[in-house]
Amino acid sequence: MRTGSLNDQATSFQRYGLVAQALHWFAALLLFGLLATNAMREIVSDPEWAGAFLRLHMSLGILIFLVTIARIGWRKVSPPPALVDAPKWSQAAANIGHILLNLATLLIPISGYLRIASAGYPANFFGVEIPSILGEMPWLHQLTESVTHGDPMKLFILALVGLHILAALWHQYVWKDNVMRRMLPW
Numbered sequence: 001m002r003t004g005s006l007n008d009q010a011t012s013f014q015r016y017g018l019v020a021q022a023l024h025w026f027a028a029l030l031l032f033g034l035l036a037t038n039a040m041r042e043i044v045s046d047p048e049w050a051g052a053f054l055r056l057h058m059s060l061g062i063l064i065f066l067v068t069i070a071r072i073g074w075r076k077v078s079p080p081p082a083l084v085d086a087p088k089w090s091q092a093a094a095n096i097g098h099i100l101l102n103l104a105t106l107l108i109p110i111s112g113y114l115r116i117a118s119a120g121y122p123a124n125f126f127g128v129e130i131p132s133i134l135g136e137m138p139w140l141h142q143l144t145e146s147v148t149h150g151d152p153m154k155l156f157i158l159a160l161v162g163l164h165i166l167a168a169l170w171h172q173y174v175w176k177d178n179v180m181r182r183m184l185p186w
């Protein structure tokens with residue numbers, strides 16, 4: 001008996017599950033929050049406010065780290081749908097892009113912690129202090145400030161997320177393959 005046609009219909013459009021969707025949009029929101037809190041910290045002149053924005057920045061950064069671990073764990077529990085039908089190079093680019101996004105949201109928070117901890121200061125997670133396990137380490141502070149948690153990292157994450165958003169829009173409006181609906185509940 002041929003069941004292929006039924007299966008074909010059932011699998012022709014598959015979206016990410018609700019948990020994967022919720023975690024994805026929460027991580028996206030956190031990333032914009034991280035850039036906004038950093039920008040606010042630079043804009044405000046009052047050191048009290050700058051400190052408050054930095055503490056919020058650190059809290060959101062630790063949260064995105066935890067959310068990324070949850071997302072990777074959830075992928076094992078509930079595997080994502082296969083990529084949409086598209087040229088091989090585009091599927092490879094999507095896979096690499098998704099891996100880099102996940103790696104970035106794991107490694108950038110670690111480098112953020114190293115940046116504050118290597119200055120000898122504690123980090124902060126919504127009011128809970130996380131002590132510096134390093135003490136002052138000027139060479140590490142210099143490295144994180146100038147590379148791994150400084151301008152080059154900022155450019156890297158902006159370019160990566162920018163490309164990711166452009167790719168989603170390209171799929172949606174040029175190739176019209178409904179990729180956006182895969183990440184939306186409706």
Ligand code: HEM
Nearest residue numbers: 024027028031083098101102105161165168179180182183
């Ligand atoms: C407005 C911003 C964003 C839009 C419109 C967007 C859109 C999408 C879409 C449509 C997909 C599904 C791709 C597919 O069908 O295979 C997706 C997947 C994905 N997105 Fe985004 N995204 C945004 C922001 C972000 C951000 C900020 C991150 C990183 C924190 C991110 C990380 C990922 C990852 C890792 C996947 C692969 C699926 C998964 O593991 O959950 N996205 N995105």
Ligand code: HEM
Nearest residue numbers: 034038058061062105108109112113116123149150151154
């Ligand atoms: C994905 C997560 C994160 C992103 C995207 C991010 C992004 C940024 C950016 C763009 C800057 C400005 C860099 C510069 O121009 O010098 C910055 C600064 C900073 N971030 Fe993060 N960050 C994240 C997580 C964290 C975490 C988890 C911590 C600490 C626990 C942290 C602590 C800091 C500190 C201490 C600074 C420097 C503030 C200053 O100049 O006084 N960040 N971050």
